Amino acid sequence: xxxxxxxxxxxxxxxxxxxxxxxxxxxxxxxxxxxxxxxxxxxxxxxxxxxxxxxxxxxxxxxxxxxxxxxxxxxxxxxxxxxxxxxxxxxxxxxxxxxxxxxxxxxxxxxxxxxxxxxxxxxxxxxxxxxxxxxxxxxxxxxxxxxxxxxxxxx
Numbered sequence: 001x002x003x004x005x006x007x008x009x010x011x012x013x014x015x016x017x018x019x020x021x022x023x024x025x026x027x028x029x030x031x032x033x034x035x036x037x038x039x040x041x042x043x044x045x046x047x048x049x050x051x052x053x054x055x056x057x058x059x060x061x062x063x064x065x066x067x068x069x070x071x072x073x074x075x076x077x078x079x080x081x082x083x084x085x086x087x088x089x090x091x092x093x094x095x096x097x098x099x100x101x102x103x104x105x106x107x108x109x110x111x112x113x114x115x116x117x118x119x120x121x122x123x124x125x126x127x128x129x130x131x132x133x134x135x136x137x138x139x140x141x142x143x144x145x146x147x148x149x150x151x152x153x154x155x
Contacts, residue, residue, distance in 0.1 A: 063106030076130030
């Protein structure tokens, strides 16, 4: 997919936690239309910093509450369907988030499923190659990512 000056901009949260054995896990949700596994994402919000908008999306789509980085860990592009024959290319900036708590009741709980995966497994489930690369990189070197270390210390 080639980069376009007219790419629409979106933000995403990459909710993360360590399981009981210390292994890194990624929280994914199903999309409403196709039911495929995705990151909580959405449009930029007027008056909100991009990372704050990503934090709101994580809460609304996954019921995730925690600490989100102000620094993105990457971007990816995908085709967002607008109708039967229409789509727009979206460029999504990804902000890592250390999840402290999952709410039992959240806004989109009746529209989506959520599940924790290893970063390697999550990379195989997403359709977007660039997002898969971000997840594979996370799987290869989870403790070397400065942003994750800073978030873990803050939480």
